[in-house]
Amino acid sequence: MxxxxxxxxxxxxxxxxxxxxxxxxxxxxxxxxxxxxxxxxxxxxxxxxxxxxxxxxxxxxxxxxxxxxxxxxxxxxxxxxxxxxxxxxxxxxxxxxxxxxxxxxxxxxxxxxxxxxxxxxxxxxxxxxxxxxxxxxxxxxxxxxxxxxxxxxxxxxxxxxxxxxxxxxxxxxxxxxxxxxxxxxxxxxxxxxxxxxxxxxxxxxxxxxxxxxxxxxxxxxxxxxxxxxxxxxFIGTPPMNFFKVKIEANGDKVVANEGTFKLVPTENQQKHLKAYVGKEVWFGIRPEDLIYQDAPAAENNISVKVTNKEPLGAETHVFVQIQNTKVVAKCHPSVNPKLGDTVNFVPRIDKCKFFDFDTEINICEPEIEKTW
Ligand SMILES: Nc1ncnc2c1ncn2[C@@H]1O[C@H](COP(=O)(O)OP(=O)(O)O)[C@@H](O)[C@H]1O
Ligand SMILES: [Mg+2]
Structure with missing residues (x-):
């Protein structure tokens, strides 16, 4: 024992x-x-x-x-x-x-x-x-x-x-x-x-x-x-991507405005983000949750230029620039854009995280059990 x-x-x-x-x-x-x-x-x-x-x-x-x-x-x-x-x-x-x-x-x-x-x-x-x-x-x-x-x-x-x-x-x-x-x-x-x-x-x-x-x-x-x-x-590889978004009111809903695109949070995320209207927060998305689109999607579309790509055989990492940050998406190996091409992604929004800009706490999951 x-x-x-x-x-x-x-x-x-x-x-x-x-x-x-x-x-x-x-x-x-x-x-x-x-x-x-x-x-x-x-x-x-x-x-x-x-x-x-x-x-x-x-x-x-x-x-x-x-x-x-x-x-x-x-x-x-x-x-x-x-x-x-x-x-x-x-x-x-x-x-x-x-x-x-x-x-x-x-x-x-x-x-x-x-x-x-x-x-x-x-x-x-x-x-x-x-x-x-x-x-x-x-x-x-x-x-x-x-x-x-x-x-x-x-x-x-x-x-x-x-x-x-x-x-x-x-x-x-x-x-x-x-x-x-x-x-x-x-x-x-x-x-x-x-x-x-x-x-x-x-x-x-x-x-x-x-x-x-x-x-x-x-x-x-x-x-x-x-x-x-x-x-x-820290957990996950390649690491989660982060960029800033501003939470804005849109009727009785909120949207996360990046500047060049807007994302609509899920019902549950909306509930927690209402308190942040008018504020900037960190938006977090994992490379595996950024889904490549053959054509621009009607909602939550992120349209960006390719800055780099790494074909690894089983998957290809496609790099783009959002704000000052290099953002990476894990894509199917058949995805093969040229550098400088404009490509489209839709994030799996339910997997995305929002973090308070100052405390860096996960805003939408206050139920995470703190046992320490
Ligand atoms: N013998 C020591 N005397 C003074 N400071 C120490 C000593 N050992 C470690 N530290 C300091 O304590 C902190 C934690 O170190 P450590 O436990 O070795 O970290 P880790 O193993 O995570 O790399 C560091 O800032 C380190 O510089
Ligand atoms: Mg050590």
Whole structure:
């Protein structure tokens, strides 16, 4: 059992560097939880506080209901895997995995049993006599994971463990770590700046920015219901497009006026946008929700010039300019306009988001549950 609760956790380094501000999140027993956010947002600090490698400035850390703030790292039963996993170069794979257990004075037979079991799980059993320099990058990363597994911890913490690997290997290791989670049935917290890693691995994603948790949720929930412009732009690839629109009254309805085109929000969006008549808001649309038209549509048509295109085989990304922003649409590969051509799109308006210009809050979905 290992349920982890962060209650108002704050970290201030050296008395004045705020690194994490009042984090509230519960990670259930056996959950795979991913913390994701740009560099410097406080992910590693959060993980290091959970591991006990960093003092907690404010708030409480609970594991299975017990306050852990002052419990030393070795008594927390947590293992951490870092990006820079630094294996001992002069030791074999076997000794690298066994080392942590030896210094804990675990008996030899037990160490042997655990190292052999972990190496089987990780497909390293035929490499036990090798030194790290005779391994591939992926194998070295597996040894680092092996060092954590042999300790049979209640909780695994991963801090960007795949950042040093090439793209193909990252995809493979991503699947291996997910499989490991199902196999070990342990609580895992995984930190990454890569939203694709977060989306593909996590059952719960914690999105951080600027030292604070922005939103917590399942991958597709965050994709469909981002609480603010930051989350909307961070989750999804290519990212959501944003441009400004002015909300204007039109009888008892409102329209979103971009200047060169007008969009009619859905009934539900209308309800929330009425309060914004006369104001500018951010309009957000994902590349996959901007639908290419063979001919201009009667309503909600966006007519724009093509500035660039990227044929990727399975789809083509068509770039246009709206205001000062490059806007991208994911199109069928048969869509093949020339640069400078005028093309037409209709947005899937029910998927579009409107964000308050100042607070950047998602205006039309106030029901998004805030649990942090
Ligand atoms: N040991 C430290 N001393 C002072 N400031 C630190 C220290 N470690 C991290 N920070 C600062 O805390 C903030 C969060 O850092 P970190 O948790 O490493 O972010 P992330 O892992 O998301 O990239 C950053 O502004 C960083 O400069
Ligand atoms: Mg970090």
């Amino acid at each position: 290992a349920k982890i609760e962060l209650k108002g956790i704050t970290k201030i380094y050296d008395g004045n560097v705020l690194a994490v501000e009042r984090s509230n999140v519960t990670i259930e027993d056996r959950e795979f939880c991913v913390f994701v956010g740009p560099s410097g947002c406080g992910k590693s600090t959060t993980l290091r506080m959970i591991a006990g490698l960093e003092d907690i400035t404010g708030g409480q850390l609970l594991i299975d209901g017990e306050v852990m703030n002052d419990v030393p790292p070795r008594d927390r039963n947590i293992a951490m895997v870092f990006q820079d996993y630094a294996l001992y170069p002069h030791m074999t794979v076997y000794d690298n995995m066994a080392y942590g257990l030896k210094i804990r004075k675990i008996d030899k037979e037990e160490i042997d049993r655990r190292v052999r079991e972990a190496s089987k799980i990780l497909d390293l059993d035929t490499y036990l006599d090798r030194k790290p320099k005779a391994l591939s990058g992926g194998q070295r990363q597996r040894v680092a994971v092996g060092r954590a597994i042999v300790r049979s911890p209640k909780v695994f913490l991963f801090d960007e463990p795949l950042s040093n690997l090439d793209a193909k290997l990252r995809v493979q290791m991503r699947a291996e770590i997910s499989a490991l989670h199902s196999r070990l049935q342990a609580t895992m917290i995984y930190v990454t700046h890569d939203q694709i890693e977060a989306m593909t691995m996590g059952t719960k994603i914690v999105v951080m920015s600027e030292k604070r948790i922005q939103q917590i949720g399942a991958p597709l929930y965050l994709y469909n219901h981002p609480i603010n412009k930051f989350v909307a732009g």
